[in-house]
Amino acid sequence: MSSRAQQPSQIWDAALGELQLQVDRTAFETWFKKTEGVALNDGEFVVGTETAFISEMLTKRMSQIVERAVEHVLGETTSVRFQVLTHADNPANGQADSERRADAAGADGDGADSQAAGSASYQATSAPFAPPPSLNARYTFDRFVVGKSNELAHAAARAVAANPGNAYNPLMLYSEVGLGKTHLMQAIGHQALGRGIDVRYTTAEDFTNEYIRAIHESTTEAFRQRYRSAGMLLLDDIQFLIGKEQTQEGFFHTFNSLHMSNVQIVITSDRPAHSLKILSERISSRLSSGLSADIQPPDYETRMAILIAKSRQLSVKVGDEVLELLGARIYSNIRELEGNLNRVVAYSDLMQRPLDVDLARQIIADTQEANKRRQPSEREVIDAVSAHFGVDTDTLRGPKRDKKTALARQVAMYILREDSDMGATAIARALGRKDHSTVLHGCKTIEREQNINANLRRSILEVRESLAAA
Numbered sequence: 001m002s003s004r005a006q007q008p009s010q011i012w013d014a015a016l017g018e019l020q021l022q023v024d025r026t027a028f029e030t031w032f033k034k035t036e037g038v039a040l041n042d043g044e045f046v047v048g049t050e051t052a053f054i055s056e057m058l059t060k061r062m063s064q065i066v067e068r069a070v071e072h073v074l075g076e077t078t079s080v081r082f083q084v085l086t087h088a089d090n091p092a093n094g095q096a097d098s099e100r101r102a103d104a105a106g107a108d109g110d111g112a113d114s115q116a117a118g119s120a121s122y123q124a125t126s127a128p129f130a131p132p133p134s135l136n137a138r139y140t141f142d143r144f145v146v147g148k149s150n151e152l153a154h155a156a157a158r159a160v161a162a163n164p165g166n167a168y169n170p171l172m173l174y175s176e177v178g179l180g181k182t183h184l185m186q187a188i189g190h191q192a193l194g195r196g197i198d199v200r201y202t203t204a205e206d207f208t209n210e211y212i213r214a215i216h217e218s219t220t221e222a223f224r225q226r227y228r229s230a231g232m233l234l235l236d237d238i239q240f241l242i243g244k245e246q247t248q249e250g251f252f253h254t255f256n257s258l259h260m261s262n263v264q265i266v267i268t269s270d271r272p273a274h275s276l277k278i279l280s281e282r283i284s285s286r287l288s289s290g291l292s293a294d295i296q297p298p299d300y301e302t303r304m305a306i307l308i309a310k311s312r313q314l315s316v317k318v319g320d321e322v323l324e325l326l327g328a329r330i331y332s333n334i335r336e337l338e339g340n341l342n343r344v345v346a347y348s349d350l351m352q353r354p355l356d357v358d359l360a361r362q363i364i365a366d367t368q369e370a371n372k373r374r375q376p377s378e379r380e381v382i383d384a385v386s387a388h389f390g391v392d393t394d395t396l397r398g399p400k401r402d403k404k405t406a407l408a409r410q411v412a413m414y415i416l417r418e419d420s421d422m423g424a425t426a427i428a429r430a431l432g433r434k435d436h437s438t439v440l441h442g443c444k445t446i447e448r449e450q451n452i453n454a455n456l457r458r459s460i461l462e463v464r465e466s467l468a469a470a
């Protein structure tokens with residue numbers, strides 16, 4: 001096996017590509033965002049996480065699907081262990097890897113112990129306060145492949161990076177998930193950081209959580225200060241603010257004061273600008289004062305260009321035929337495209353198989369199969385929810401409305417809507433409700449609640465975990 005084959009980071013990248021398709025976005029962002037592949041020792045794969053809490057949650061709630069994803073990449077039975085590891089830089093060389101492996105071997109998975117076992121290059125994180133602006137080092141302009149589908153957004157981002165505060169303010173990028181909004185937004189951020197601008201990158205979700213905490217702790221003044229002193233504000237996934245009036249209010253004031261001082265603001269959304277009208281009138285009219293640029297799914301040429309660029313970054317030679325095969329499929333997002341390339345490369349390395357058309361075909365077929373598998377049936381969801389909440393299925397479908405039953409029912413609605421291909425009307429029927437508006441209301445309630453209620457989040461994860469294991 002080549003040494004590249006053993007790079008835990010590549011194995012983990014491929015596994016993440018798969019996990020991304022299996023868990024919903026919020027869960028993915030919450031649990032997997034800053035994880036890293038650390039080591040592979042004797043059938044045990046070690047994943048580094050940011051905090052002991054995340055390690056614990058992943059161990060308890062996600063270990064099965066993670067194990068399955070890693071096994072899928074490696075093609076053999078593997079156990080997975082999570083442990084806290086943060087590090088100052090991004091060691092990609094063998095030296096660093098063996099260091100990490102030693103660390104991994106020394107720690108025993110308990111949060112406190114693994115921190116103690118960390119070498120000097122790793123600091124234990126307890127993350128007492130908001131983390132520093134963390135831009136992904138890979139999300140730079142030179143790694144962004146430009147094609148027809150994204151050239152407008154790219155040009156706008158370049159203009160803003162060259163002339164922050166003066167070109168288009170705010171700049172709003174929108175597209176479906178996985179088409180490069182965060183990448184472009186952070187590319188602007190990198191360039192600005194390089195010029196000493198005080199860049200604040202945050203997701204609307206983090207912004208909301210911080211804001212809510214500030215209100216609880218009566219520290220809204222400090223919160224305001226923190227944002228109003230920014231030299232550039234990058235707010236990712238603003239659609240998250242829909243339905244959160246109080247946070248919108250907080251954002252509106254932050255936005256206004258920055259905008260008035262000509263501070264560049266960049267916003268992304270996975271909904272087209274006009275549907276953001278659900279945001280308060282004031283915000284949407286402010287947003288429309290800038291430029292909004294959309295990104296479309298990549299056409300064939302762009303897909304090929306991306307594949308070529310990515311395979312260069314992996315420093316591996318992939319034949320034209322294989323690239324064409326991978327590029328010929330329609331992808332709804334670029335992560336899937338990347339994921340397939342990563343998987344083909346990893347499989348070929350790990351299984352010592354030539355990187356050829358046969359292998360690529362097999363992997364594409366496998367991914368399609370995995371995608372199909374993740375859709376649970378109506379029956380499975382209802383059973384899993386019933387088991388988790390201890391509410392029997394007849395009661396779920398019946399008229400009872402006590403708190404526990406109502407919650408379980410709404411969770412069932414939510415999971416059916418998110419994870420199966422059932423529409424609201426079909427879900428209403430499945431759960432004995434009169435019409436689809438009850439379902440829409442239920443889903444909305446859960447969507448909102450889970451942002452502020454960790455227990456609910458946990459319950460949903462647990463139900464999904466049991467579905468994935470089924």
Ligand code: ADP
Nearest residue numbers: 143144145146177178179180181182183334335
């Ligand atoms: P979004 O924020 O729209 O959901 P991301 O910016 O997270 O999407 O992009 C998803 C993945 O695809 C990232 O790994 C990103 O680097 C990659 N990607 C997206 N567009 C491009 C592109 N034009 N060139 C290279 N990589 C891209």
Ligand code: MG
Nearest residue numbers: 181182183236
């Ligand atoms: Mg994004």
